[in-house]
Amino acid sequence: MRTLDWIVLVTSLVSIILYGLYRARGSNTVDRYLLAGRTMPWYAMALSIMATQASAVTFISTTGQSYVDGMRFVQFYFGLPLAMVILCATVVPVFHRAKVYTAYEYLENRFDGKTRVLASVIFLCQRGLSAGLTIYAPALVLSVILGWPETLTTSMIGAVVVTYTVIGGIKAVTWSDVQQMIVIFVGLIVALVTCVLLMPREVKFTDALYLAGAAGRLNAFTGRFDWNDQFNVWSGLIGGCFLFLSYFGCDQSQVQRYLTGRSIAESRLSLLFNAMAKIPMQFFILFIGAMVFVFHLFVQPPLLFQHAELARIQGRAEFAPVEQRFQKAFDARRAASMALIEARHQGDEASQAAQTDAYRTAQREIDSARADASHLVELAGGEKNFRDTNYIFLSFVTRYLPVGLVGLVIAVIFAATMSASSGEINSLATVTVVDIYRRFWKRGASDHHYVLASRWATLFWGLYAVIFAGYVHRMGALIVAVNRVGSLFYGSLLGCFVLAFFCRRVRGTAAFIGMIAGEAAILATAEFTEVSWLWYNVIGCAVVVAVALAVNASLQEGRDKPAKIA
Amino acid sequence: MPQDPPIPDDPPPFLGTWKRVYAVVLIYLVILILASFLFTRAYR
Numbered sequence: 001m002r003t004l005d006w007i008v009l010v011t012s013l014v015s016i017i018l019y020g021l022y023r024a025r026g027s028n029t030v031d032r033y034l035l036a037g038r039t040m041p042w043y044a045m046a047l048s049i050m051a052t053q054a055s056a057v058t059f060i061s062t063t064g065q066s067y068v069d070g071m072r073f074v075q076f077y078f079g080l081p082l083a084m085v086i087l088c089a090t091v092v093p094v095f096h097r098a099k100v101y102t103a104y105e106y107l108e109n110r111f112d113g114k115t116r117v118l119a120s121v122i123f124l125c126q127r128g129l130s131a132g133l134t135i136y137a138p139a140l141v142l143s144v145i146l147g148w149p150e151t152l153t154t155s156m157i158g159a160v161v162v163t164y165t166v167i168g169g170i171k172a173v174t175w176s177d178v179q180q181m182i183v184i185f186v187g188l189i190v191a192l193v194t195c196v197l198l199m200p201r202e203v204k205f206t207d208a209l210y211l212a213g214a215a216g217r218l219n220a221f222t223g224r225f226d227w228n229d230q231f232n233v234w235s236g237l238i239g240g241c242f243l244f245l246s247y248f249g250c251d252q253s254q255v256q257r258y259l260t261g262r263s264i265a266e267s268r269l270s271l272l273f274n275a276m277a278k279i280p281m282q283f284f285i286l287f288i289g290a291m292v293f294v295f296h297l298f299v300q301p302p303l304l305f306q307h308a309e310l311a312r313i314q315g316r317a318e319f320a321p322v323e324q325r326f327q328k329a330f331d332a333r334r335a336a337s338m339a340l341i342e343a344r345h346q347g348d349e350a351s352q353a354a355q356t357d358a359y360r361t362a363q364r365e366i367d368s369a370r371a372d373a374s375h376l377v378e379l380a381g382g383e384k385n386f387r388d389t390n391y392i393f394l395s396f397v398t399r400y401l402p403v404g405l406v407g408l409v410i411a412v413i414f415a416a417t418m419s420a421s422s423g424e425i426n427s428l429a430t431v432t433v434v435d436i437y438r439r440f441w442k443r444g445a446s447d448h449h450y451v452l453a454s455r456w457a458t459l460f461w462g463l464y465a466v467i468f469a470g471y472v473h474r475m476g477a478l479i480v481a482v483n484r485v486g487s488l489f490y491g492s493l494l495g496c497f498v499l500a501f502f503c504r505r506v507r508g509t510a511a512f513i514g515m516i517a518g519e520a521a522i523l524a525t526a527e528f529t530e531v532s533w534l535w536y537n538v539i540g541c542a543v544v545v546a547v548a549l550a551v552n553a554s555l556q557e558g559r560d561k562p563a564k565i566a
Numbered sequence: 567m568p569q570d571p572p573i574p575d576d577p578p579p580f581l582g583t584w585k586r587v588y589a590v591v592l593i594y595l596v597i598l599i600l601a602s603f604l605f606t607r608a609y610r
Contacts, residue, residue, distance in 0.1 A: 074602065075602070078595070078598075078599060081591050081592065081594070081595040082592070082595065084591070085588045085591055085592060088584070088588065089584070089588065093575055209609055210609065212609065213608070213609025213610060214609075216610075218605065218606060218609040218610075219606055219610075220602040220605055220606050221599070221602040221603040221605070221606040221607075223603075233599065263576055264575045264576065265575070265576040265577070265578060265579070268578070268584065268587075269578070269579075272587065272591055275591050275595075276591060276594055279595075279598050280598075283602075
């Protein structure tokens, strides 16, 4: 990071925060602090929804994933437009008319207090766990890439997020998100253009596409169905649809965004914008990773992109042979790449086939050497199942992007972290105050009291996220477990909302028992089967609905008259 | 808590009805999936 990078980074972040706080002035009632007085335009909500969902890991990890595994991750988002249409037609008008502050408040209107509390607690557990990780994951990567202490990056992000979220409430969060998304879009476009321009002159853009495709990096579609395959068109359409129904329909961090809309139409438009923009955006991010892969066909990448771990294994006796294999394979792949382009330009199909074989063989050898190096990290006392995917994009940025642009892309990572984190903290505070504190602890207090309580709750969850982020590294491989835990809760929440909206005769006790059964089913599936986590939501939702219907029938509840939907 | 006026369910700013807007989104999804398929096949 040079002086110009620092200027770009600090200017971007300070202007984002000041603009957010400026737009948030007057957030002095609960309605304004938590729901922006329900005055937000659709485009601000749309970008805020997108920003909250896209954490820094999305940019860091997705590009890295595309580098090593291609673009098939984009299929995960195929279910999103389906989910958005369903939510716009069902959930959005109901939530708006019910004039609720949280999704779980609606559950009490529909069922009873205990169902609302259970759903709120499930949300607080799930979102609380991920709040620390949202800050920690990018802070860790930035600390390694920039050479800063981990506590500094974590504290920097945490302090900034907590300050503007506590002061400005959801308006500050939303308007900051808008600016953050603009910085993110600009930064990503600049990164892609620069990557393409940095390639050798004889490599045209169409050649880059050809080389990426020949290495399987442009595999955006897999039609084969496989329960255990995370990313194919079927798991994306079905599993992804259920996941996004859960996320955008039952997770307060998203529901709160579109509850701020000035009308049902504005809220619908914000979701439909995401329905149309999200897949191209993810495609674009993955495409950047594929182009970074092509760039490194000609410019030698490090054996491992995480230089601290690379340094750890360099002294070991096994390192030299692995590095030699890697070097040899890189040279072979570069030669094959150039020969392949040459054969393609000349239309020599026989040579093309031969060079493609050589190119792919060299790629397999590179993958094998990198896998061996990762194993060495483990042997040297590093992380178990070490992968350097999250470091690939930022390694490229800091090594090869011109001065000024490095600061911009680092600002993108900070912005993405702040937007995701502020949304989480804000929604955690809202559920804590509205669904727990105001409902069960202190009823009938003044508006000013609840605004103050909301600010304290925001501060609490912000500090919790920062402190939790500080301890995550001590959990080692549990990071993976915590990530997985985060995906374990949505199915039962979704099942509960399906009951609320579509099973009018089901009452509170049946829904409550159904949720517990659904949660048990998800945990059992995760523990005892190899089924991909994308299917957990489908399974959990189905079990909640089936059990609740059975319990309802056996309890003979709700048969006299249908429940009134708000 | 302050009482807000009822929230109207306005028609969309284009295409007349929400059903038509949803249909457009779904057609767009089909086009995107088809484009992904063709893109993958073109560069396999």
